[in-house]
Amino acid sequence: MKTNDVILQTVAKVVVFLILTFSVFLFFAGHNNPGGGFIGGLMTAAALVLLALAFDLQTIRKVVPVDFRKVMAIGLMIALLTGIGSLVLDVPFLSHTFGHFDLPLLGDTELATATLFDLGVYLAVVGVTMTIILSIGEDH
Amino acid sequence: MKEVIVESLVGILILLGALLSALSSFGLIRLPDVYLRSHAATKSTTLGILSILTGAFLYFMLLDGHTSARLLLGIIFVFITAPVAGHLIGRAAYRTGVPLWSQSVQDDLRAIIEQEAQSKERGRNG
Numbered sequence: 001m002k003t004n005d006v007i008l009q010t011v012a013k014v015v016v017f018l019i020l021t022f023s024v025f026l027f028f029a030g031h032n033n034p035g036g037g038f039i040g041g042l043m044t045a046a047a048l049v050l051l052a053l054a055f056d057l058q059t060i061r062k063v064v065p066v067d068f069r070k071v072m073a074i075g076l077m078i079a080l081l082t083g084i085g086s087l088v089l090d091v092p093f094l095s096h097t098f099g100h101f102d103l104p105l106l107g108d109t110e111l112a113t114a115t116l117f118d119l120g121v122y123l124a125v126v127g128v129t130m131t132i133i134l135s136i137g138e139d140h
Numbered sequence: 141m142k143e144v145i146v147e148s149l150v151g152i153l154i155l156l157g158a159l160l161s162a163l164s165s166f167g168l169i170r171l172p173d174v175y176l177r178s179h180a181a182t183k184s185t186t187l188g189i190l191s192i193l194t195g196a197f198l199y200f201m202l203l204d205g206h207t208s209a210r211l212l213l214g215i216i217f218v219f220i221t222a223p224v225a226g227h228l229i230g231r232a233a234y235r236t237g238v239p240l241w242s243q244s245v246q247d248d249l250r251a252i253i254e255q256e257a258q259s260k261e262r263g264r265n266g
Contacts (some may be wrong), residue, residue: 011224
């Protein structure tokens with residue numbers, strides 16, 4: 001069935017970028033402000049779901065050619081590896097550290113290994129949410 | 141002096157926003173059908189929320205010296221999405237056959253939808 005969804009589709013195209021930007025912002029703000037991997041991942045999944053609502057599932061598969069089950073697995077792997085990395089340096093499992101670095105554009109930046117763990121959480125949340133929604137939304 | 145001006149401006153904006161939101165809820169209670177209600181619910185609430193957010197944005201920017209990009213983004217986001225939500229609700233209501241108010245006099249979309257249904261029927265038969 002062909003329906004006329006010009007308004008919804010046009011607005012979705014614009015708004016998805018706002019939501020994705022905000023989700024990345026939330027992900028990086030998580031260390032010192034409210035935010036973090038969980039809510040950032042949910043927000044990214046929400047942007048993809050908005051695309052799936054405005055267009056259809058085939059289009060989403062074409063635009064985001066990612067197997068979300070693998071995303072979930074990679075996220076868990078990253079979280080596990082940050083834990084194992086602390087064992088290599090002979091400190092207890094999941095010990096985290098941070099340091100100050102002079103980056104070219106950002107200047108003095110505090111980089112923490114907890115961000116890597118958060119990246120794992122982010123990918124796992126995106127993967128789980130999108131797997132659930134896409135497999136429920138499937139027609140056959 | 142600056143604080144007095146800023147505070148009264150912010151106060152006016154936030155009271156205006158609250159008043160508009162209250163007006164829109166009265167519209168939701170008083171108006172007779174879905175379309176008139178969505179007219180009341182989308183327009184005045186959007187403006188109400190925009191003025192409340194603008195008030196908060198100005199307050200933090202001028203008194204605390206903290207420019208909140210999140211509030212600015214929220215203003216843009218609500219301004220873009222709220223009318224579209226109203227449009228989609230009205231459209232879904234019309235397509236599922238919710239009747240107009242009994243005293244409505246004009247319904248231009250009805251003829252077009254009937255034409256569409258007829259051409260679909262013809263396509264199925266031919």
